[in-house]
Amino acid sequence: MKYNSVFDIIGPVMIGPSSSHTAGAARIGLAARNLFGGDPEWAKIYLYESFAKTYKGHGTDFALAGGLMGFAPDDPRMSKALEIAEERALKIEFIEDSAAVDHPNTARLVIGKDNESIELIGISIGGGKVEITELNGFELRLSGNHPAILIMHNDRFGAIASVTKILAKHEINIGHMEVNRKDVGKEALMVIEVDQNVSDDILKELESADHINQIAKIVS
C-alpha cells in the first residue's frame, strides 16, 4: 500500500500552494540532502511533465531549494528559499526536460560539493507524499514510510553480513532489505528499511565496516 498513515491524507501542514508540487517537492529536496549527508554547494535539477510545465506557478523551484537547505514543508521561510539559497551561495540550476517518464511529477537531482556528488530521482505521488525511485543509477523503491539506511558498498562477500551483524548487535530490526549491483564485483547499493531511527554512532560504525563506501539515512 502506497499510503499507510491517516496523516498522509489529513496532512501535512504546509505552506501553499500545492501538496504535490510544493510540499512534495520540498520533501524530495530534503531526501536528497539527507542522502547527500549535508549542505550541497550546487544542484542541477531536471523537471519532467507536470513538474516541468508548472513549477514556477506552484513554487516547485523554491520548495526543492528549501528542501535542499533542510527546510520542512511548513517552514515559513519556504517561499523565500531561492533568495536564501543565493545568500548561502548554493547554486541551483533548473532544467525543463521533455523526456518521457513514468510519473507526471518527476524530478532528477544531481547535487554536490567539492568532489562528491549524488544523483537521484524523486516522484511526488500526491498529498505531499514522495518516493525516491533511483539513486546513483540504482533503481530502488524508498517509500519514506520507515526510517532507512542506504549503503553504497563494493560487491564483495561479507559486505552484507558485516552490516547486518552491526545492526543485530544494536538490536535494530530490519523490516525490508534490497541489494542491487551494477556488475559483479563492482559498486553496489544496500537499502535497508528499519523499525527505528538509527543513531549517528551506529552509522559511523557501519561506515568503518568492510567494503563500505558511503552511507546515508532517511528519517521517517
Next chain:
Amino acid sequence: MFRSAAELVEIAEKEEILISEVMIRQEMEVKNKSREEVYAEMEKNLQVMEQAVEDALKGVQSVTGLTGGDAVLIQNYMKEKTPLSGNLMLDAVSKAMGTNEVNAAMGTICATPTAGSAGVVPGTLFAVKNQLNPTREQMIRYLFTSGAFGFVVANNAFISGAAGGCQAEVGSAGAMASAAIVEMAGGTPQASAEAFAITLKNMLGLVCDPVAGLVEVPCVKRNAAGSSLAIVSADLALAGVTSRIPCDEVIGAMYRIGKQMPSTLRETGEGGLADTPTGRLLKEKIFGMTV
C-alpha cells in the same frame, strides 16, 4: 489494515465502532503510538485549519491577484441578505474557499488530502459544527473519518490532479467530507459510505486545468463545489438514499477515468480553462516577463 471502503464499513459494523475509531486504532497500531499521541497530532492539524479560516475571513490576496477576498464577500452577503442556498451551506462554501485563498496566498494550511482541495474538509466541518454542536473530540473524529475514506482512495486510485485530474483532489475531498458529516450527524458507517459514493459519482470526470498552472483558478471555486456537494450528499444518505453503484466501484471508476485523461487535463496548465483566450492571457500577464 483495511484496503477498501467495504472492509472499512465491515470492521466498524462488526466491532460496533465508528469509522473514525477504526482509523484511530489502525493508526495507533501502524505507528505504535498511544491514543493520546494520535489525537494530539490531529488536534494540531485542526488548529492549523482553524487558523487558516480565521486568516481567510480577515481577507487575503494571492501574489498574482487572481484569487482572494471571496470568502469575505460571501460572509458579508450572509449578514446582509438571506442566502438562497441557506446559511449553513454558504458558511461551508465561504470557509472552504477561504482556506484555499490562504493556500493560494502561500499561507499555512493542512493538506486534506491535497493543498488544492484543502478547503473542503475544514470548510464543511466549521459550518456543520454550528448546527450539530460537536465536542472537540467529535471534531477531531471528523478528521479521522475523512482520513479513513481518503486512505482508501489514495491506496486504490489517486489523490493528485497530476495523476487523476480534479476528480481525484476535490472529488476525493468532497466525498471524504460527506462521509464525515454523516458520522457527526449520527448516521451509520454504511450511510457514510453511501454519502461518499454519491459525492464522488458527481465529481467523476472533473479535469485539472489550472490557469497558468497555478492553484488558484478554478481551484478556489472548485472547493465551493466540493463542499456544497458534500453537504447535499450527506443529507441524501442521512435521508436513506443509497448509491446504486457501491462505493469501491465508484472509486474504481474514478481511477479508470483518470487513467484515460490526457496529460493536458492533468495539472499541466495546457488544456481546459487554462487554454481559453482569457486563461492564456492571464498566463501571459503573470509570466510574460519570465516565460
